[in-house]
Amino acid sequence: MAKHNAFYAQSGGVTAVINASACGVIEACRRHADRIGHVYAGHNGIIGALTEDLIDTNQESDEAIAALRHTPGGAFGSCRYKLKSIESHRAEYERLIEVFKAHDIRYFFYNGGGDSADTCLKVSQLSEKMGYPLTAIHVPKTVDNDLPITDNSPGFGSVAKYVATSTREAALDIESMCATSTKVFIFEVMGRHAGWIAAAGALAGESAEQAPHVIIFPEIAFDRAAVMARIDEAVKRHGFCVIVISEGAQYADGTFLADAGSTDAFGHKQLGGVAPTLAGMVKADLGYKYHWAVADYLQRAARHIASRTDVEQAYAVGKVAVELALDGQNAMMPAIKRVSEAPYEWQIEAAPLAQIANHEKFMPRDYISEDGLHISDAGRRYLSPLIQGEDFPPFENGLPKVAKLEKVRVARKLPDFTV
Amino acid sequence: MAKHNAFYAQSGGVTAVINASACGVIEACRRHADRIGHVYAGHNGIIGALTEDLIDTNQESDEAIAALRHTPGGAFGSCRYKLKSIESHRAEYERLIEVFKAHDIRYFFYNGGGDSADTCLKVSQLSEKMGYPLTAIHVPKTVDNDLPITDNSPGFGSVAKYVATSTREAALDIESMCATSTKVFIFEVMGRHAGWIAAAGALAGESAEQAPHVIIFPEIAFDRAAVMARIDEAVKRHGFCVIVISEGAQYADGTFLADAGSTDAFGHKQLGGVAPTLAGMVKADLGYKYHWAVADYLQRAARHIASRTDVEQAYAVGKVAVELALDGQNAMMPAIKRVSEAPYEWQIEAAPLAQIANHEKFMPRDYISEDGLHISDAGRRYLSPLIQGEDFPPFENGLPKVAKLEKVRVARKLPDFTV
Numbered sequence: 001m002a003k004h005n006a007f008y009a010q011s012g013g014v015t016a017v018i019n020a021s022a023c024g025v026i027e028a029c030r031r032h033a034d035r036i037g038h039v040y041a042g043h044n045g046i047i048g049a050l051t052e053d054l055i056d057t058n059q060e061s062d063e064a065i066a067a068l069r070h071t072p073g074g075a076f077g078s079c080r081y082k083l084k085s086i087e088s089h090r091a092e093y094e095r096l097i098e099v100f101k102a103h104d105i106r107y108f109f110y111n112g113g114g115d116s117a118d119t120c121l122k123v124s125q126l127s128e129k130m131g132y133p134l135t136a137i138h139v140p141k142t143v144d145n146d147l148p149i150t151d152n153s154p155g156f157g158s159v160a161k162y163v164a165t166s167t168r169e170a171a172l173d174i175e176s177m178c179a180t181s182t183k184v185f186i187f188e189v190m191g192r193h194a195g196w197i198a199a200a201g202a203l204a205g206e207s208a209e210q211a212p213h214v215i216i217f218p219e220i221a222f223d224r225a226a227v228m229a230r231i232d233e234a235v236k237r238h239g240f241c242v243i244v245i246s247e248g249a250q251y252a253d254g255t256f257l258a259d260a261g262s263t264d265a266f267g268h269k270q271l272g273g274v275a276p277t278l279a280g281m282v283k284a285d286l287g288y289k290y291h292w293a294v295a296d297y298l299q300r301a302a303r304h305i306a307s308r309t310d311v312e313q314a315y316a317v318g319k320v321a322v323e324l325a326l327d328g329q330n331a332m333m334p335a336i337k338r339v340s341e342a343p344y345e346w347q348i349e350a351a352p353l354a355q356i357a358n359h360e361k362f363m364p365r366d367y368i369s370e371d372g373l374h375i376s377d378a379g380r381r382y383l384s385p386l387i388q389g390e391d392f393p394p395f396e397n398g399l400p401k402v403a404k405l406e407k408v409r410v411a412r413k414l415p416d417f418t419v
Numbered sequence: 420m421a422k423h424n425a426f427y428a429q430s431g432g433v434t435a436v437i438n439a440s441a442c443g444v445i446e447a448c449r450r451h452a453d454r455i456g457h458v459y460a461g462h463n464g465i466i467g468a469l470t471e472d473l474i475d476t477n478q479e480s481d482e483a484i485a486a487l488r489h490t491p492g493g494a495f496g497s498c499r500y501k502l503k504s505i506e507s508h509r510a511e512y513e514r515l516i517e518v519f520k521a522h523d524i525r526y527f528f529y530n531g532g533g534d535s536a537d538t539c540l541k542v543s544q545l546s547e548k549m550g551y552p553l554t555a556i557h558v559p560k561t562v563d564n565d566l567p568i569t570d571n572s573p574g575f576g577s578v579a580k581y582v583a584t585s586t587r588e589a590a591l592d593i594e595s596m597c598a599t600s601t602k603v604f605i606f607e608v609m610g611r612h613a614g615w616i617a618a619a620g621a622l623a624g625e626s627a628e629q630a631p632h633v634i635i636f637p638e639i640a641f642d643r644a645a646v647m648a649r650i651d652e653a654v655k656r657h658g659f660c661v662i663v664i665s666e667g668a669q670y671a672d673g674t675f676l677a678d679a680g681s682t683d684a685f686g687h688k689q690l691g692g693v694a695p696t697l698a699g700m701v702k703a704d705l706g707y708k709y710h711w712a713v714a715d716y717l718q719r720a721a722r723h724i725a726s727r728t729d730v731e732q733a734y735a736v737g738k739v740a741v742e743l744a745l746d747g748q749n750a751m752m753p754a755i756k757r758v759s760e761a762p763y764e765w766q767i768e769a770a771p772l773a774q775i776a777n778h779e780k781f782m783p784r785d786y787i788s789e790d791g792l793h794i795s796d797a798g799r800r801y802l803s804p805l806i807q808g809e810d811f812p813p814f815e816n817g818l819p820k821v822a823k824l825e826k827v828r829v830a831r832k833l834p835d836f837t838v
Contacts, residue, residue: 010595013596014592014595014596044598044599071591072588072591072592073590073591073595074595074596077594077596077598078596080596080600161817161818165818165819166721168821169435169491169721170715172491172821173491173492173493173719174492175496176429176492176494177493177496177497177498179466180463180498180500182716203817203818275713276692292713292715293713293714293715293717294694294711294713296711296712297593297601297710298588300592301585301588301592304584305723305724384816384817387818388817389817390814392811395809397803398583398726398803398806399583402591
């Protein structure tokens with residue numbers, strides 16, 4: 001068979017395990033060296049393709065590529081950049097084809113979330129619409145766990161494990177001190193529109209009788225009186241109350257509790273500070289001494305407490321993406337299928353990208369308790385398998401070791417292009 | 420020799436390894452069962468002694484006590500409660516003696532920081548001032564690392580490792596995305612008056628050329644223009660800037676950048692929110708997109724990423740405390756002595772409590788770089804050994820296992836006492 005090159009890029013918010021997917025893609029390509037020549041990684045995602053800023057991963061040692069499996073962040077750089085429609089922004093697509101042609105790229109692997117799935121879908125149409133033979137495969141990742149079809153999104157299991165672990169640990173701290181100190185602890189986690197990450201915090205306890213006592217989801221309209229009553233009840237019953245709140249917590253009219261007022265490159269509102277906002281309410285309504293934490297990027301970068309299940313799935317979707325591409329399956333995404341729940345068994349199945357792009361998966365209502373302030377048994381059954389197993393990185397000098405890449409750039413062949 | 424009982428209590432803010440010290444105390448007492456009968460733990464610290472709320476640790480299995488070594492928080496409850504002077508509050512001391520007499524307690528182990536060392540010192544004087552034979556030993560702990568004499572305070576090494584690890588991980592995340600997203604990341608850590616914890620964040624990089632680029636200490640007067648210039652320089656040079664800031668960051672006149680306006684039981688100001696305060700300055704002065712995280716209790720509860728060195732030292736000070744008590748050394752504290760720096764070797768030596776109580780150890784100026792915005796080589800040489808080694812807890816069902824204690828209460832023999 002003819003031999004061509006592949007392009008791999010990371011897109012959107014990175015995760016603790018997106019590099020495990022990169023490792024899966026690159027190692028699979030190396031195993032198929034008869035059909036795939038070079039794997040070029042886009043520096044800063046799709047922008048690297050547009051600006052012809054390509055990293056030749058073939059120049060990296062096997063050891064460096066293997067180390068990606070335990071390195072958080074996006075090793076080749078990621079970006080928030082969404083391609084517009086082919087019709088309205090033809091120049092960008094023509095540029096992509098020029099770059100792909102110039103470097104004999106016939107395989108396109110795009111590692112991202114919902115917005116990236118949309119970009120990948122558009123790129124997959126280049127083959128048909130612009131007559132360039134390209135096989136585009138989306139490699140799923142997002143800590144938000146909001147991709148449809150797949151059982152979960154790689155990256156989510158690790159943030160879930162981080163949040164559940166941190167919640168359990170902090171709860172022990174607060175419980176120790178509550179007689180004379182802090183009575184209410186508020187832990188703000190990510191999740192703009194979907195409460196998956198906040199829900200994972202609930203795994204810290206074995207039931208709603210244990211900390212965390214309250215979970216606040218974006219899917220459930222925030223009712224200040226009801227939340228305060230629940231917090232008060234927990235403090236009276238247990239001496240303390242631990243709350244995990246999603247950054248996207250919102251009122252019935254869709255207003256966010258904490259709205260920083262700015263928007264990101266995709267037009268999404270930039271949120272932050274819902275924890276201090278809720279703390280202010282606790283102070284005003286209940287008068288309890290409080291503390292709050294905002295995990296922000298720590299949660300999605302915490303490779304040191306990654307879920308082994310998540311690492312394995314992240315690697316597997318990368319590997320299968322290459323197999324699908326070599327099988328000629330354009331516009332697909334390797335999705336995780338839950339084969340059995342207890343014990344948790346999973347496999348990878350190909351899903352058409354058209355069913356994934358621009359669809360956001362919310363928490364099913366029945367994963368949330370009836371009163372809207374905790375998870376249900378169904379939610380627990382879904383979430384628990386995703387945090388199973390540990391996969392500690394190697395440590396050196398007291399700190400996690402990370403991949404050291406050469407990032408050798410591919411010689412440019414084309415004129416400059418400004419994005 | 421005569422056999423008497425021991426009292427053990429935890430005091431002040433708990434740490435990831437204070438229970439490792441409890442484990443050290445209790446296991447050492449069990450090894451000296453010929454001289455120490457029961458180890459009674461004060462429920463919620465010294466309050467447990469005053470209110471005769473005692474937990475009989477002899478009722479706990481060896482396995483449960485061993486599990487304390489990997490359980491964060493304060494297993495028996497801690498408190499913020501500082502005894503006043505014997506002269507002004509004689510009733511409290513008389514009550515302590517009544518409780519100790521009633522339960523044949525002749526050994527007093529108090530596990531805490533600077534304020535607790537003061538309490539322990541006062542208790543140690545009961546023997547002389549009130550004619551009750553008691554040997555009081557202070558077991559050091561505090562994440563703030565502000566105890567004098569000892570090389571470091573158990574609890575600090577683990578928060579240091581957590582902060583350094585989290586900073587390294589988050590920096591990789593930000594570096595990946597900085598071309599099109601967040602350019603400035605601010606990580607708020609604990610440290611009211613001493614910048615030890617913020618300094619530990621600097622270990623995430625191998626020099627000030629690597630992230631974190633800026634460290635903000637309470638010891639160095641905050642100069643907004645200088646800090647902003649340094650942030651701007653980092654963004655221009657590296658594309659991004661990571662800042663670790665101590666909650667106690669303050670202006671030259673001693674005003675905290677973030678002053679929540681309330682005070683704790685010791686009269687200390689309750690701080691919080693210096694990260695968003697600094698973020699606001701970055702936005703106003705530089706206009707860069709920013710994110711911020713506040714680790715709060717997560718950092719001092721993070722047993723899952725504890726330093727093995729710290730765990731071993733925490734255990735050792737507990738064990739040696741018992742040996743000192745049995746040796747009749749009243750009013751002492753087992754201190755860690757740095758025998759050699761590279762390789763790091765340490766041993767435990769007894770230090771007189773009078774030299775420790777109410778003394779706060781600040782960062783030596785020469786541990787901070789000349790410009791005041793990073794650590795020096797001397798600082799790095801001091802800090803680095805403290806985060807060495809890992810000591811992961813056992814995991815069960817995807818989460819760290821913690822000790823499950825029976826907490827059997829000792830039958831009360833005395834009338835109620837209100838604190």
